Amino acid sequence: MQVKKEEVKNALLLEAEKEFMQYGFEKASIRRIVKKAGTTIGNFYNYFENKEALFSELVDDEYKAFMYFVNSHNQQGEPEVLLDTLDAGQLREVLNQFVGTLIPVFSQKLFLLTSRSEGTKYENTKSIVLNVITEHYLEHIRELNSNNGDNKEIADVVGHSFLEGLLYIIEKYTDEKLRQRLINEHILFYFLGTMAVLGDSNREKPC
Amino acid sequence: MQVKKEEVKNALLLEAEKEFMQYGFEKASIRRIVKKAGTTIGNFYNYFENKEALFSELVDDEYKAFMYFVNSHNQQGEPEVLLDTLDAGQLREVLNQFVGTLIPVFSQKLFLLTSRSEGTKYENTKSIVLNVITEHYLEHIRELNSNNGDNKEIADVVGHSFLEGLLYIIEKYTDEKLRQRLINEHILFYFLGTMAVLGDSNREKPC
Amino acid sequence: MQVKKEEVKNALLLEAEKEFMQYGFEKASIRRIVKKAGTTIGNFYNYFENKEALFSELVDDEYKAFMYFVNSHNQQGEPEVLLDTLDAGQLREVLNQFVGTLIPVFSQKLFLLTSRSEGTKYENTKSIVLNVITEHYLEHIRELNSNNGDNKEIADVVGHSFLEGLLYIIEKYTDEKLRQRLINEHILFYFLGTMAVLGDSNREKPC
Amino acid sequence: MQVKKEEVKNALLLEAEKEFMQYGFEKASIRRIVKKAGTTIGNFYNYFENKEALFSELVDDEYKAFMYFVNSHNQQGEPEVLLDTLDAGQLREVLNQFVGTLIPVFSQKLFLLTSRSEGTKYENTKSIVLNVITEHYLEHIRELNSNNGDNKEIADVVGHSFLEGLLYIIEKYTDEKLRQRLINEHILFYFLGTMAVLGDSNREKPC
DNA sequence: AATGAATGAGGGTTCATTCAT
DNA sequence: AATGAATGAACCCTCATTCAT
Structure with missing residues (x-):
């Protein structure tokens, strides 16, 4: 038996x-x-060993990989070329390659880690990720915008929305190709949205 | 006693x-x-009567008001003027007035309804709201963009992100003024982001 | 019902x-x-509240009373007259009065506290009591005997035996009169036994 | 392997x-x-075969040896010479030889048998041993004391204290020499204590 | 000889709900 | 209106033991 x-x-x-x-x-x-x-x-x-060990076995590798990614990504940054254009078509191409390298990071396990881990030792993962995103976002807009006095809460909200969208894609869309396309569009949306909100006052419309 | x-x-x-x-x-x-x-x-x-009746008493008025709002809003739409400009400053002003009228809708109770109602008869509220937002969003981009073949999933993701951001503001920021400002910026961000993503191919840069 | x-x-x-x-x-x-x-x-x-709270409710008053007794007893000591005679009959009378005052201390609850409390916060009670008894015993024999170099282990054993006998009486003999008599004899036995072991070398046989 | x-x-x-x-x-x-x-x-x-068989394998030889010892000891008795003197020094010497022969009996296994066997078929060992000791004790004091009417409970308590002391030594003091010395002193204490309690009425102080 | 998978009863504890007072 | 006693199912977890491999 x-x-x-x-x-x-x-x-x-x-x-x-x-x-x-x-x-x-x-x-x-x-x-x-x-x-x-x-x-x-x-x-x-x-x-x-127990319920939490079961959860750990599901997510721990992912957790470590993600933390490693977060740390190394902080130093390395994203493609410079992103900042050279606002053309959606070109950006899509650049992002597509960039996101392709991140696909393993955006697995279903990341969703477990961030959104189903309350009560485990991983329960702070989402806020850690959110902090990283928010800091990242703030750095970028500081480069573009001098008066950064009261942008903290906005960055918090933007970061949160962005993260929730990402996690939603991961949770709901399991087909790999579709998922990658959606992540691309998601990042693109946030990039262009940020530019648009800040941009009017910063960039000369050069036509 | x-x-x-x-x-x-x-x-x-x-x-x-x-x-x-x-x-x-x-x-x-x-x-x-x-x-x-x-x-x-x-x-x-x-x-x-029981645990669920307690929950109902907390949220039912809000639920009905929100459903009424959703239905009437569907017919009435938002300010036309939004479509006339892409200038962030002008949009902020218009939005500010518009959002001011919606403030009662965006109460903490809406957060309960959408994000803390699992296990109750309201547990589908979030997906209902999401559907409304998504439909709304799709209508708008259909007006702007002819090839709408495969935008359903993108609208789903954008709608979800937008909604989560909104709910996050409602949950976390209780100061009324700050909340309204954040909601303004949030809507603005999504409006401009959408325009930026779609816009390149639709609008003549008129300079 | x-x-x-x-x-x-x-x-x-x-x-x-x-x-x-x-x-x-x-x-x-x-x-x-x-x-x-x-x-x-x-x-x-x-x-x-839980299993341990149940145990506490049974023994906590007794625990506090006993600790109070131990502390005050340390300062106050036992009847001086005990040291004046080795006649078992006289000692019995003196002890009888002395022990009578202690009877409330020697309740069944003390047995729970010392011998059935493993796994609770009271589980060290027996070793606390044993320390008190041993210290007490050592003080007495130091008064009588100069070469106290290696008596620690003996005091440990005597104290343990004495305590176990006392707890055995408390556990097994619930009739109050019988219990008091047995406690008397028990103490008497240890008193005379100690004198006998030490005494030969210390006391002049005065006949 | x-x-x-x-x-x-x-x-x-x-x-x-x-x-x-x-x-x-x-x-x-x-x-x-x-x-x-x-x-x-x-x-x-x-x-x-199972948990109890494991326990048996640890203690059964000891159990049989001890039971044999108990039975033969009952017939054979202890050194007569013990009864000839009350001098602690002389008694120590006699006891030392006597106890030396018993050392194998007082092993850690005896502690398992008497104090850690609850739930096994050996769980009555302690009360058997206690009965033997008590009977033994009663015989001795009957020789010395005519009015033995109500000494049963006292013998019970003395026997119990004695046994617990012995088991405590066995459990705690594993150094062989120290253990033997402590057992000696322990027996001596009980011997002299018993004499002292009974003695006043039986012996002429011969000075 | 060795492994560890499988079982099912029992451990302490929390829960929403009912109902007598 | 108010109290809290009562219920029984479910929670996570540990146990000795059996047995196929």
């Missing part, structure tokens, strides 16, 4: 991921997970 | 709102609510 | 005391307790 | 003894034992 170990573990991980996606960490039920995975509660604890 | 009915009910509603804001409907605990409200579990059920 | 609150609580306390006496804190089962007390698990938590 | 059978078994016995010493039979965890012994739960059951 025994099944090979990996099968059960994979079934547990698979059902757990669904359960966490649907309910979040705290409302997820181990009883439901093991039932759907076709095993028993007792057996669950042969595979995972 | 009796306290006037309204006082108790108000205390319950007050603490319930905080509890639902913090935990969401399902993780909210009636025991905690009554304790903080200074009454007892038994008495709670003299005022409310 | 409801019973007056105090009845249920008392039933719970009564059965809990039996359960803790028989099994100790950790092996005691709340399910068994509530079953014997004629109520349900859910209801148990209307009366007590 | 296989380890020799005896090594595994010995490792299990070793860790089991520690575990039983620390937690007692019922709270001991086979999972912890096998982990510390470097093997697995499944393999454990190749060596021992």
Whole structure:
């Protein structure tokens, strides 16, 4: 009656991921997970130390990779060329390549980490990411705009909206190509939107 | 020894709102609510039929008002003047007046309705709102852009980001003036962003 | 179907005391307790915050009283007259009065505190008591005996034996008169035993 | 890859003894034992039928030896010479030889048998031993004292204290020399204490 | 001999809700 | 109106033991 170990573990991980996606960490039920995975509660604890260890096994690699990305990205920055044009078509092309390299980062696991992790040690991930985005955003607009006195809250809101949009894409659109296109457009939207809001006062319309 | 009915009910509603804001409907605990409200579990059920009725009492008026607003807004539309200019400064002024009339709509209760209602009959509110926004958005870009073949998903993402930003403002920034300014900027950002993304191919740069 | 609150609580306390006496804190089962007390698990938590709070309610007064006794006793000491004679009959009389004043201290609860409290915050009570007894014992024999170099371990053993005997009386003999007599004899035994062991070298046989 | 059978078994016995010493039979965890012994739960059951069989293997020889000792000791008795003197110094010497012969009996296993066996078939060992001691004690004082009417409970208490002291030495003091010295002093204490309590009425002070 | 997967009962605890007082 | 006692299901988790491999 025994099944090979990996099968059960994979079934547990698979059902757990669904359960966490649907309910979040705290409302997820181990009883439901093991039932759907076709095993028993007792057996669950042969595979995972506890509920949080199960969650960790799902997201920890992603978490580390993402933190590594965040740190290295901070130093490296994005393509300079972005700042050379406001033409949507050209930007799309540049972004497409750039985002292509980031695709592994924007996995479903990132959604678990940021939006379904309440009650775990990862529960601050979203605010960490938000801080990074906000800082990043503020740096950019400081370059363009001198009077940055009261932009903190705006950056907070823009960063939050941007992040939620990104996470929404990751959660909902699993087809890889579509996802990449949507991420492209999403970033493009925020880039052009920012330029448009700030731009009028900064740039000479050169025609 | 009796306290006037309204006082108790108000205390319950007050603490319930905080509890639902913090935990969401399902993780909210009636025991905690009554304790903080200074009454007892038994008495709670003299005022409310059950947990969901309590939630309803907090949000139902808002829900109806919002649905009414959504429906009437669909017919009435927003200020035409928005379409006449892309100057951020002028748009700000117009928006400021427009948003001023909407402020009552963007209350904390709307946040409860959309983001803390899982497990209640209101749990679909966010997707309803999202649909409205998305439809709205699609209509606008259809006016501006002929090839609207595959914009549905983009509209979905833009709508979602926009909505999440709006809800974030409502949740986090309670000072009325700041909130209105942030909402203004938020709408402006989306308006200009949309124009910028679409605009290059549609508008003659008239200089 | 409801019973007056105090009845249920008392039933719970009564059965809990039996359960803790028989099994100790950790092996005691709340399910068994509530079953014997004629109520349900859910209801148990209307009366007590958790298992340890139940234990505390049984022993905390006793714990405080005992600690107070220990501290004040340290300063006050026992009857001087004990040191004036080695006649068992006389000592019995003196001890009888002395022990009479201590009877409330030597309750069944003290047994719970020292011998059934593993896993609770009281689990160190026995070693505290043992330290007090040992220190006390060492002081006495230092008065009588100059070469106290290596008596620490002996005092430890004597103290432990004495304490275990005392707790055994408390646990097993519930009749108050018998208990007092046994405590008397117990103390007497340790007093005379100590004198006998040390005495040969210290006292002039005065005949 | 296989380890020799005896090594595994010995490792299990070793860790089991520690575990039983620390937690007692019922709270001991086979999972912890096998982990510390470097093997697995499944393999454990190749060596021992179940948890109780493991405990038995640790203590059964000791149990039988002790029971044999108890029975033969009952017939044989202790050195007559003990009764000839009350001088502590002389008694120490006699006892030292006597106790030396008993040392194997007073092993750590005896502690397991009496104080960590709850839940096993050995759980009555302590009360058996206590009965033996008590009977023994009563016989002695009957020789010395005619009015033995109500000494049963006192013997019970004295026996218990004596036994607990002995077991405490065995548990805590593992250095062989120190242990023997403490056992000597312990027996001496009880011998002299008993004499002192009874003695006044029985012996002529011969000076 | 060795592994660890599998089981099911039981551990303490929280919950929304009902209802007698 | 107010109290809180009562219920039972569900929560996460640990346990000794069995057994297929």
